[in-house]
Amino acid sequence: MDDMTRIAFVGLGAMGLPMASNLLSNGFAVTGYDLNAKALDALENAGGERALTATEAASGADILILMVVNAAQAEAVLFEGGALESLRPDGVVALMATCPPSAVEAIDDRVRNAGRRLIDSPVSGGVAGAKAATLTIMAAGPKDTFEMAKPAFDALGDKVFHVGERPGQGAMVKTVNQLLCGVHIAVVAEAFALAAKVGVDLRILLEIMSGSSASSWMLKDRGPRMLETEPEVTSAVDIFVKDLGIVLDAGRDVKAALPLAAAAQQMFLATSGRGDGKADDSQVIRSYLALNGIK
Amino acid sequence: MDDMTRIAFVGLGAMGLPMASNLLSNGFAVTGYDLNAKALDALENAGGERALTATEAASGADILILMVVNAAQAEAVLFEGGALESLRPDGVVALMATCPPSAVEAIDDRVRNAGRRLIDSPVSGGVAGAKAATLTIMAAGPKDTFEMAKPAFDALGDKVFHVGERPGQGAMVKTVNQLLCGVHIAVVAEAFALAAKVGVDLRILLEIMSGSSASSWMLKDRGPRMLETEPEVTSAVDIFVKDLGIVLDAGRDVKAALPLAAAAQQMFLATSGRGDGKADDSQVIRSYLALNGIK
Known part of the structure; x- marks a missing residue:
């Protein structure tokens, strides 16, 4: 050195x-x-x-x-x-x-x-x-x-x-990382909510998806906690409200449309807006359950 | 037996x-x-x-x-x-x-x-x-x-x-699988397009994301082909136009809003609409490049 x-x-x-x-x-x-x-x-x-x-x-x-x-x-x-x-x-x-x-x-x-x-x-x-x-x-x-x-x-x-x-390109790579993470969490919630609507056993669904081409790091990590009502908080909903905010600000700064990140952020934001900002970020699924009238 | x-x-x-x-x-x-x-x-x-x-x-x-x-x-x-x-x-x-x-x-x-x-x-x-x-x-x-x-x-x-x-629940599990797969492909394209806009080396980005919490099966499989101009066709854009169509139809049938799947399907659909329906589905990235004016 x-x-x-x-x-x-x-x-x-x-x-x-x-x-x-x-x-x-x-x-x-x-x-x-x-x-x-x-x-x-x-x-x-x-x-x-x-x-x-x-x-x-x-x-x-x-x-x-x-x-x-x-x-x-x-x-x-x-x-x-x-x-x-x-x-x-x-x-x-x-x-x-x-x-x-x-x-x-x-x-x-x-x-x-x-x-x-x-x-x-x-x-x-x-x-x-x-x-x-x-x-x-x-x-x-x-x-x-x-x-x-x-x-x-x-x-x-x-x-x-x-x-x-x-300088700035490193921060952009980190931003892109958070874009993928945030959308991956939200889409697992979207998928689980659809399956729940027709009474599919979500534990079996999670097991199947974890071993298929539908798998992601976030599916395996957040998926199990999505099936719990009050899971341990490993990272809060509000962290992704912030991080996806940075993602969308970065997109605005360079004038790049990010339709999936924008839609995902709305779901985290609504979760926080209902008072669940301190809950584990897997609980973005509550926005899908609320939206689609699933108990 | x-x-x-x-x-x-x-x-x-x-x-x-x-x-x-x-x-x-x-x-x-x-x-x-x-x-x-x-x-x-x-x-x-x-x-x-x-x-x-x-x-x-x-x-x-x-x-x-x-x-x-x-x-x-x-x-x-x-x-x-x-x-x-x-x-x-x-x-x-x-x-x-x-x-x-x-x-x-x-x-x-x-x-x-x-x-x-x-x-x-x-x-x-x-x-x-x-x-x-x-x-x-x-x-x-x-x-x-x-x-x-x-x-x-x-x-x-x-x-x-x-x-x-x-019966129908098995088909729904397969539908949910395709929902995750389709959104995972589209979000990789969205992330890569954002990084490309600021000149980040996408090969290094792919390597980093493949080993981080941003990883998915689709990132590792489709990501490399997104960096090619005319990759081998392993599954066509039009397959995901169809499969995400089944996803959205299923959502409509059971009255479940699927904002991420809907946004992702638009990107595959536009890719097909520009004449690239027979291209490898990784080429949904062309919609993001067109949308955001990236060469």
Whole structure:
């Protein structure tokens, strides 16, 4: 990993903390910042250093990893606190939080205007992937910037892709991922509601579909919970209201019609509108049951 | 298999012929009928008997298997030619062709009015599954009727399900299968078109999505052919125009709104309308490229 060894890590949440630990165990020097003092304690226990501000963490670092909640937080860290300026002059900002593609493009503009470099690098794989260092990383930016960050990415995930030369393209790949996930969940609900209307046993239906060309990752994961009345919440309806909102905003930004994503979002939105936004996202099926008058 | 050993098999096409052969190799006596004399020659070579008419084939049989093209052909065989009447009085009609649920219900009414029994038993798995006896069989009808046909079904497939007590429910399960398949193909096209609009490398996108929660059987199967300009035709656009038509008809019959299936069918329909109905169904992506002005 030549001289790219000093990493500033901002955002030590459920995913960020295990990611920082994996960097430490791969020989990187990590200085972290988070509003949560317990997260900083945990980072120190793992061999890292704590900083009092994001700007202090970034001071002289080679790579500044942002694993914050959204684009607004990323902007606050970079431009308001001054973290961008305190980064090493040839340092790289790795924006790994999930952000709308247009927001990433805007951040990239400001980073480049300040003479720094950004690698747009959202992840998928969740907390489990963060802990096991098996994340998928969808990185976009100039090839040489990607190569500078790659040793760090390799410590975080085992599926590291350079998806394009322009920041925003990584966020778009993540957006497309969410488009497919959201529609796949909604269409399972649509299919189950049709079958339920004629009294087909949904457990047998799920078993058949799971082994046929009708199968999807979401069918196998969300399908069983669709058959429960109050399933455990693994990811909430409101998350897909938000994520499919990002999908549709991205489509609007680039002027692309997305009829299936738009229809699917309406079903999640209606579920939330009836008061079920905090329910497991499999419960989008309640919108189909309500719509089609199925008990 | 007690005394259920004499089978009449009508419809010895690409799937029917290997299915009849599998029955013969499992000890059933099979008399077949098809308009195609070569298929009857092949049946004889496999140890079966040929009949000059469907009614002759059905004469005294325990089970009459219909593997014809559609519901209209099934009705012609059963009611116009007289095959139903020539079946053994306690014999079973196994309707294994893909038919709309409402058509199966209508056929069942007429079969029961004639004092006979129907098992609604469509299949999935294609020619490969027919040859390897690995078909999925989605059977609906009274349990005792199902049990009478089950030994024959076990010779044809390795995933034999009793999905409900009422004929029409099997056809509905097959319909739901096609709903999921059709929407899954269309949404991959929608996702790829969005990514293409911003210049994301679709080969890398496909690789990422294939290994993520965005994956589906159709993404992995049709996705690669979506990236080709003139891919080999494994199943035509017009097949999904028809199959999603059956889906929407089924929804209309039971008064169930199916917003995603309806939107997906429009994209297949438009593809056909531009003259690409005979193209591989992956080419529904051409509708998204046309719609969104992507070259």
